[in-house]
Amino acid sequence: xxxxxxxxxxxxxxxxxxxxxxxxxxxxxxxxxxxxxxxxxxxxxxxxxxxxxxxxxxxxxxxxxxxxxxxxxxxxxxxxxxxxxxxxxxxxxxxxxxxxxxxxxxxxxxxxxxxxxxxxx
Amino acid sequence: xxxxxxxxxxxxxxxxxxxxxxxxxxxxxxxxxxxxxxxxxxxxxxxxxxxxxxxxxxxxxxxxxxxxxxxxxxxxxxxxxxxxxxxxxxxxxxxxxxxxxxxxxxx
Numbered sequence: 001x002x003x004x005x006x007x008x009x010x011x012x013x014x015x016x017x018x019x020x021x022x023x024x025x026x027x028x029x030x031x032x033x034x035x036x037x038x039x040x041x042x043x044x045x046x047x048x049x050x051x052x053x054x055x056x057x058x059x060x061x062x063x064x065x066x067x068x069x070x071x072x073x074x075x076x077x078x079x080x081x082x083x084x085x086x087x088x089x090x091x092x093x094x095x096x097x098x099x100x101x102x103x104x105x106x107x108x109x110x111x112x113x114x115x116x117x118x119x120x121x
Numbered sequence: 122x123x124x125x126x127x128x129x130x131x132x133x134x135x136x137x138x139x140x141x142x143x144x145x146x147x148x149x150x151x152x153x154x155x156x157x158x159x160x161x162x163x164x165x166x167x168x169x170x171x172x173x174x175x176x177x178x179x180x181x182x183x184x185x186x187x188x189x190x191x192x193x194x195x196x197x198x199x200x201x202x203x204x205x206x207x208x209x210x211x212x213x214x215x216x217x218x219x220x221x222x223x224x225x226x227x228x
Binding site: 112 | 152153155157159163164165166167170171174176208210212215216217218219220221222
C-alpha cells in the first residue's frame with residue numbers, strides 16, 4: 001500500500017534552517033510529481049511547492065520562494081524540503097502529498113501524516 | 122492566483138441529514154476541482170476529484186457536481202464519521218489553491 005512518512009520537523013529559532021524528508025513506499029516514486037502542503041495551527045491548507053517526477057520542473061508558493069528548496073532522490077524514494085530563513089509564520093504541520101495526474105485530472109491522492117515545524121525564539 | 126471561496130464556513134447538522142457545501146472559484150477552472158475531508162489531528166483525505174469523480178474507496182454518500190466557477194459537495198445522509206472539515210482545491214493552475222474549509226458539526 002502507498003505510504004508517505006515525513007520526518008525532520010522540530011523547534012527552530014527565527015532565521016534558522018530545517019530539512020524535512022518524506023520517505024515513499026508502495027508505488028513507483030519516480031513516476032509521480034510530489035508536493036509539500038502545510039497547515040498552520042487551527043488554519044486551512046496551503047500548498048507550498050511541487051516537483052515533477054524527474055525533478056526538472058519545480059514551483060513554489062510566493063510565501064516561500066527564495067527561502068525553501070524542494071528536491072527529490074528517486075533512487076532513495078525520497079522527497080525533501082530545505083527551509084531557510086524561517087519565520088514565525090512558517091510554523092505549521094508540513095505534509096508531503098502525491099500528485100496524481102491520471103486522465104489529466106490532477107489531485108493529491110495520498111498524504112503523509114505530517115511533521116510539525118515550530119519557529120519560535 | 123485563483124481564489125477559492127467556500128460557504129458556509131461551518132454548519133450544524135444531524136445524523137441522516139442531507140448536507141451541501143459550495144465552493145466558488147474566482148475564475149473559470151473547468152472541472153479541475155477536488156474535495157478533501159480532514160478530521161482533527163489527521164491528514165486530509167481525497168473524496169472527489171475532477172469535480173464529480175469519486176475517489177476509490179470513498180463511500181457513495183459523497184458526491185460532487187459543478188463546472189466553471191461553481192461547485193457543490195453533497196453528503197446524501199450524514200453519518201457520525203462524516204463530522205469533519207471539508208476543503209475544496211483547484212488544480213487548474215499553479216499555485217494550487219484551497220478553499221478556507223467548511224466544518225460540519227453535530228447539531
